[in-house]
Amino acid sequence: MIQDKYAEEIKGILARYPTKKSAALPLMHLAQREYGHMSREAMQEVASILDLDPTHILSLTGFYTLYYEEPVGKYVLEVCNDLACALKGADEFAAMASEKLGIDVDETTADGLFTLKTVMCLAACDRAPMLQCNLAFHEHLDEAKFEALIAKLRAEAASGKMAPSVVEKIAAYAKQS
Ligand code: FES
The missing domain is CATH 1.10.10.1590 (NADH-quinone oxidoreductase subunit E)
Incomplete structure (x- = not known):
């Protein structure tokens, strides 16, 4: 408790x-x-x-x-698919991300590494498609950049030097405030 x-x-x-x-x-x-x-x-x-x-x-x-x-993976990939981003292909981008990860939106990969979500406006409307991963923005994305990001995060996880999870980061911010 x-x-x-x-x-x-x-x-x-x-x-x-x-x-x-x-x-x-x-x-x-x-x-x-x-x-x-x-x-x-x-x-x-x-x-x-x-x-x-x-x-x-x-x-x-x-x-x-x-x-x-629900429980989330170590990396929470939050794709903005609000109106401005949708006009710049966010839904197609989210579908591609879903296919690459082998999970639907709001699901987590079997290895517990990635959770995919769609979210409302993250205030980066002119830089779509974009996503937030553990509070860090990744902008002007396409399939190749998404694959590179996932490869980088997988390598980071395999090295044992993972950055704090999104839950840990938020908790740290909350403690400071
Ligand atoms: S609509 Fe996507 S960041 Fe604003």
Whole structure:
């Protein structure tokens, strides 16, 4: 239970906000750091700490794409397919990425390395097709660049020198704020 394991950290988070409800997002980051994703149990725990209905935490999880309702791979590939990017081929790009990885959108490769997602505008509309991988932007993409990115990430993983996962990175940012 995060309430027991991180009692001091939770106390510190709650102290930063005027109401318990306002602390929902940082507590969700903490829960996601602990469990790897926002499982139903994690949502219930956070809701219980904040005296909120779990459906409130569920709605936040569904709204913000950096919270995950299902476990994700080490690399989360988030292709923007919002309108501006769609006009520049984002849907076709996402389909190509899906085929190359052998998974559908919202699935994770069997080796646990890659999760593919489509997301709303990431504010790089003039640089489509683009994706965000563990919070880093990759822009003006095409099939060759995507293959090169995947090869680079596979090599990084094989070397044992992987950069922090997206969950670890978000948790680090949340701790600083
Ligand atoms: S629509 Fe894709 S980054 Fe804005």
